[in-house]
Amino acid sequence: MKTERIEVGVRQRVLWIGSEAYPLSNISRVSTADVVYRKGAAVGRFIAHTFFWLLLGVIVLVGLFVGGVLQTDDQTDLAIKAVGGLVGVLILVRLVMLLALLSRRSLWALIIETAGATHRAVISGDRALLNTLVAEIVAAINNPAATFSHTITNFVMGDQYNQLGRNSVGRVSS
Numbered sequence: 001m002k003t004e005r006i007e008v009g010v011r012q013r014v015l016w017i018g019s020e021a022y023p024l025s026n027i028s029r030v031s032t033a034d035v036v037y038r039k040g041a042a043v044g045r046f047i048a049h050t051f052f053w054l055l056l057g058v059i060v061l062v063g064l065f066v067g068g069v070l071q072t073d074d075q076t077d078l079a080i081k082a083v084g085g086l087v088g089v090l091i092l093v094r095l096v097m098l099l100a101l102l103s104r105r106s107l108w109a110l111i112i113e114t115a116g117a118t119h120r121a122v123i124s125g126d127r128a129l130l131n132t133l134v135a136e137i138v139a140a141i142n143n144p145a146a147t148f149s150h151t152i153t154n155f156v157m158g159d160q161y162n163q164l165g166r167n168s169v170g171r172v173s174s
Helices: 041-068 075-100 125-140
Strands: 002-012 014-017 020-023 027-035 107-114 118-124 149-154 161-163 170-172
Touching: 002 125, 014 107, 020 118, 027 118, 041 075, 075 107, 107 125, 125 149
Parallel strands: none
Antiparallel strands: 002 014, 002 149, 014 020, 027 107, 107 118, 118 149, 161 170
């Protein structure tokens, strides 16, 4: 997951989040929400991948044995060690990925709802800052003279899409 520093602020009755503009008159709701990691699904995928790699390793060994490739005990021992080592490395990689997901710190999202759609505008590890942004945005909706600006660290999760206007770049992988 990568991060980016973005400017969030209100100027001239427009909420700016990076290069995105939301007219305050179009905002119907502002809130924060927990970013929920699907940890149970990740553990399930780890278990499924572990069984898959173990089964594939057994199938390869049986295929080598039945195919007559393994003629001696030394060749059999070498094949078991090679396939077992490869399967072990693959499972270890999946375990590291699982532990990285399970140890992630909590993140929160700033949610902007407009007349047309809901947007997850910002993801941050600082819940207090997002709550401050919510209060300031709501105050700015009711006060035409209000302005504010914050530079925050935004967590970019997944692929980003830009399909609007002349600057349409499609999918940008993170």
